[in-house]
Amino acid sequence: MIRAAMAEQRIPGRRPRKPTNEPPGWRVEGGPETGPGKRPPATPRIWLIALGLVLLNVLLFQAIGQQPKYVDVPYSFFTEQLDAGTIHEVTTFGNDIDGVFSKPVTFTPAGGKPTQILRFKVTILSFLSDADKNALVAKLQEHNTIINARSLDAQRPLWQSLLLSFGPALLMIGLIIWFIRRAAAGAGGGGMLGGVGRSKAKRYDSSSQRTTFADVAGIDEVKLELSEVVDFLKTPEKYLKLGGKIPRGVLLYGPPGTGKTLLARAVAGEAGVPFFSLSASEFVEMFVGVGASRVRDLFKQAKEAAPAIIFIDELDAVGRSRGSGAMGGHEEREQTLNQILTEMDGFSGAEGVIVIAATNRIEILDQALLRPGRFDRRVAVNLPDQNGRLAILKVHTRHMPLASDIELEGVAASTPGMSGADLANLANEAALMAARRSHDTVQIGDFTDALEKILLGAERKIMLSREERERTAYHESGHALLGMLIEGADPVRKISIIPRGRALGVTFQAPSADRYGYDADYLRGRIIGALGGRAAEQIVYGDVTTGAESDLETVTRIAKQMVGRWGMSEAIGNVSVLPGPNDEPLLLPGTGPGGPSQKTMELVDAEVRKIVDACYDEAIRLLTTNRDKLESLTKVLLERETLDEADAYEAAQMPRPPREDPFAQGQTIAPEPGEMQPLDDDAVSTPE
Numbered sequence: 001m002i003r004a005a006m007a008e009q010r011i012p013g014r015r016p017r018k019p020t021n022e023p024p025g026w027r028v029e030g031g032p033e034t035g036p037g038k039r040p041p042a043t044p045r046i047w048l049i050a051l052g053l054v055l056l057n058v059l060l061f062q063a064i065g066q067q068p069k070y071v072d073v074p075y076s077f078f079t080e081q082l083d084a085g086t087i088h089e090v091t092t093f094g095n096d097i098d099g100v101f102s103k104p105v106t107f108t109p110a111g112g113k114p115t116q117i118l119r120f121k122v123t124i125l126s127f128l129s130d131a132d133k134n135a136l137v138a139k140l141q142e143h144n145t146i147i148n149a150r151s152l153d154a155q156r157p158l159w160q161s162l163l164l165s166f167g168p169a170l171l172m173i174g175l176i177i178w179f180i181r182r183a184a185a186g187a188g189g190g191g192m193l194g195g196v197g198r199s200k201a202k203r204y205d206s207s208s209q210r211t212t213f214a215d216v217a218g219i220d221e222v223k224l225e226l227s228e229v230v231d232f233l234k235t236p237e238k239y240l241k242l243g244g245k246i247p248r249g250v251l252l253y254g255p256p257g258t259g260k261t262l263l264a265r266a267v268a269g270e271a272g273v274p275f276f277s278l279s280a281s282e283f284v285e286m287f288v289g290v291g292a293s294r295v296r297d298l299f300k301q302a303k304e305a306a307p308a309i310i311f312i313d314e315l316d317a318v319g320r321s322r323g324s325g326a327m328g329g330h331e332e333r334e335q336t337l338n339q340i341l342t343e344m345d346g347f348s349g350a351e352g353v354i355v356i357a358a359t360n361r362i363e364i365l366d367q368a369l370l371r372p373g374r375f376d377r378r379v380a381v382n383l384p385d386q387n388g389r390l391a392i393l394k395v396h397t398r399h400m401p402l403a404s405d406i407e408l409e410g411v412a413a414s415t416p417g418m419s420g421a422d423l424a425n426l427a428n429e430a431a432l433m434a435a436r437r438s439h440d441t442v443q444i445g446d447f448t449d450a451l452e453k454i455l456l457g458a459e460r461k462i463m464l465s466r467e468e469r470e471r472t473a474y475h476e477s478g479h480a481l482l483g484m485l486i487e488g489a490d491p492v493r494k495i496s497i498i499p500r501g502r503a504l505g506v507t508f509q510a511p512s513a514d515r516y517g518y519d520a521d522y523l524r525g526r527i528i529g530a531l532g533g534r535a536a537e538q539i540v541y542g543d544v545t546t547g548a549e550s551d552l553e554t555v556t557r558i559a560k561q562m563v564g565r566w567g568m569s570e571a572i573g574n575v576s577v578l579p580g581p582n583d584e585p586l587l588l589p590g591t592g593p594g595g596p597s598q599k600t601m602e603l604v605d606a607e608v609r610k611i612v613d614a615c616y617d618e619a620i621r622l623l624t625t626n627r628d629k630l631e632s633l634t635k636v637l638l639e640r641e642t643l644d645e646a647d648a649y650e651a652a653q654m655p656r657p658p659r660e661d662p663f664a665q666g667q668t669i670a671p672e673p674g675e676m677q678p679l680d681d682d683a684v685s686t687p688e
Contacts, residue, residue: 070098070121073107078122081105082139090140091148095124210269216262217395218388218420225379226250226267229354233271233307236352247377248344249355251315251370253362254381257421260358263381264311267356274308276301280317280357283336291318291336299343299353307352315357320364337366344374383419385514386412392420396427403441411447416514426450457501464504470638471537472497472505475547477633477652478536478623479507479529484654485622486525491657492649495633496642504547512657520568527555527615528622535619536630555615559608564596569607577604629653 081087081101088102104116124133140147213223232239232246239246252260261277268275276298283291302308318336344355357375359365369375384392390412397408415423429450434442464472476495483492490509497505509529534548562568564578577596596604623630629652636651637643649656 070119071107071117073117073120073122075122075125077107078120082136082143082145085143087140087143087145089146089148091150093150095126097122097124211262211265212269213266215395216259216266217391218384219259219263219381220388222252222263222379222381223266225377226263229267229356230270233267233273233309233352233354236307246354247375248373249357249369249375249377251362251375251378252356252358252381253360253378255383255419256360257419258381258383259420260381261311261313262420264309264356264358268309268311271307271309273352274302274305275311276305276308277311277313279313280315280319283318291332292339295336295339295343302353308354310353310355312355312357315359315369316361316364319357319359319366319369321366322368337369341368341374383417386416389415389418389423392423393427396424397442400427400431401441403443406442406444406447410444414451414510416510422454426454429454452500456503456506460499460501462499464499468504469497470634471541471545472547473634473637474536474540474630475533476505476507477630477637478532478534478619480532480648481626481630481633481652481654482529482532482535482619482622483507483509484649484652485626486528488522489525489529491645493645494643495637495648497637498641520562523558523562523568524611524615527558527612528619530554530558531612531616531619532623535616535623539620539623539627539630555612556608559611560604562611563607564604569611571603571607572600577601 078087078097078099086101086103086105088100090097090099099120099122101118101120104118106114107117107120108114124136128136137147216223229246229250236246252263254260264277265275278298283294298310302310318333318340320333322334322337355375362370362378370378390408393408393412411426415426418426426447430442430446433450433453434446437446439446476497480492480495483489490511492507493510494508495506500506530551531548533551534544537544537547560578563572565576567574567576577600633648633652636647640647643651646656
């Protein structure tokens with residue numbers, strides 16, 4: 001495992017940092033560091049204090065204003081308890097008497113249940129004479145009852161009234177003023193909205209964990225390209241003394257999931273420098289000029305922490321060609337892009353700040369970004385080949401207890417076209433599946449089932465009728481048999497009539513080696529195989545169903561590309577008349593400037609139909625000629641529901657393609673029986 005030491009390098013014009021005994025690694029920081037003259041960022045403790053003050057005010061209000069609860073009792077019940085001598089104390093307030101019993105007594109209200117009470121309230125009858133009242137007082141004195149009196153004019157103390165009336169309002173006003181002042185101070189005096197223009201980049205510094213090139217596998221040529229960046233950040237004098245300048249920007253482009261973000265973090269980890277990371281979409285907000293302000297703040301923070309790396313993910317969110325927006329040059333996104341260009345022009349090469357960006361669509365980026373002096377080094381991060389997939393699987397399974405019979409070479413051979421993220425997901429799903437099955441180790445069956453789940457989805461527990469199940473078996477057998485009959489077609493790896501996801505059945509085909517180019521015969525074979533399901537239904541039942549919907553979409557797309565983009569039609573010739581998948585206008589596809597004429601489009605449609613019809617006729621001919629093999633394969637498939645490669649070829653009475661050396665000239669092996677080989681979406685039949 002590669003580990004780089006935290007070497008302190010001297011940058012001209014900048015004082016060296018003090019040595020530290022902290023171990024190298026990564027530490028995630030949510031914002032700028034706290035230092036002299038810097039106010040610490042707001043924390044949840046502030047809100048806890050505010051909540052505590054509010055609760056304190058509520059409790060104080062209740063403590064001061066709340067009075068003991070007295071139960072209203074009839075006058076007759078009052079006299080009964082007085083005769084019994086259970087009344088301990090009374091307080092008179094006009095004609096009302098509040099009292100306390102010497103111990104809880106049982107009281108049954110009208111229409112209620114008996115309950116124990118200690119305090120009571122009673123109203124003296126208005127028709128009692130003065131003599132009766134005097135007798136009542138005498139009886140209270142006879143039983144040694146404490147007698148109190150409260151004036152009708154008695155009022156709550158002034159301080160209590162003021163506190164209960166104005167206290168809550170004053171407390172809330174004070175909190176609001178405090179929050180406003182704190183927000184203004186935290187934004188550098190810019191008011192409540194001043195913090196909007198600050199960068200939201202996450203900063204990763206040296207700590208106990210970090211990402212290095214040892215965590216990146218399968219793209220060795222890319223790591224070699226980026227090693228110069230690491231070397232410059234560690235030893236800049238070697239380049240500066242010879243007049244050399246490291247590229248100001250490095251643009252990583254390629255399909256999603258190939259490890260562009262991981263590469264950028266590995267560069268910072270190897271060099272041992274701070275790493276500022278954010279997505280390009282975080283620059284833009286609803287306020288005009290916010291994006292440009294955040295760009296300035298981000299570059300300012302990076303220069304203060306230099307040497308450092310700025311990583312901008314999904315650069316196409318703000319970096320697409322200017323003038324394509326609805327508001328032209330006044331669009332907020334374009335102002336943000338202009339500020340990025342300006343900041344990168346301000347680099348002299350001695351700051352020690354390098355910008356690394358990632359995108360999936362380099363073709364739409366503004367040319368000003370790609371010129372020398374900005375993102376002048378472009379690195380393609382492609383999907384890994386078989387050796388790369390093997391290295392990636394080793395990285396993601398290094399902490400997994402694998403069974404002794406697992407050969408990662410076979411798993412790598414079974415996953416052509418998968419990215420690093422796909423392989424990481426595959427390893428994780430296999431581990432989860434092994435845990436659900438209470439395995440002590442991750443076994444080959446866990447990887448096989450995990451791959452099926454990722455590509456097709458979980459099995460659907462539905463009951464198909466006998467007729468529909470049989471039709472599905474003929475449909476899938478048609479696909480599989482043509483894959484075995486057509487010379488040069490991808491070998492059949494698996495057939496199943498178990499419903500998964502949206503499909504009632506699937507047929508897997510995959511090449512025996514990673515392919516990067518396709519000839520016309522191979523593409524026609526793909527179309528013939530994709531039409532095999534519909535052709536089988538036509539031969540056996542004399543009609544067709546909706547199960548070939550996905551197949552028809554596939555063959556139409558392949559045929560259109562053959563005619564309109566790849567020059568495989570004599571009528572169209574060696575010209576490209578159809579745009580690429582990402583080149584059409586968003587609102588009105590096919591109407592972009594320089595597009596083909598109506599007559600050319602009609603010719604394209606005619607050629608597409610001609611290719612598809614010829615391939616369908618060939619599919620009908622092959623299946624009719626080999627009807628006995630179709631029936632044999634369908635019969636076995638109905639019995640077993642799922643057939644691996646060896647069983648499928650045996651059931652169809654066809655010879656199995658020979659296996660090849662998995663690492664001979666970068667080729668891919670065919671899996672052993674029981675292993676699963678993924679199929680490109682174009683070749684999966686999904687009858688519904």
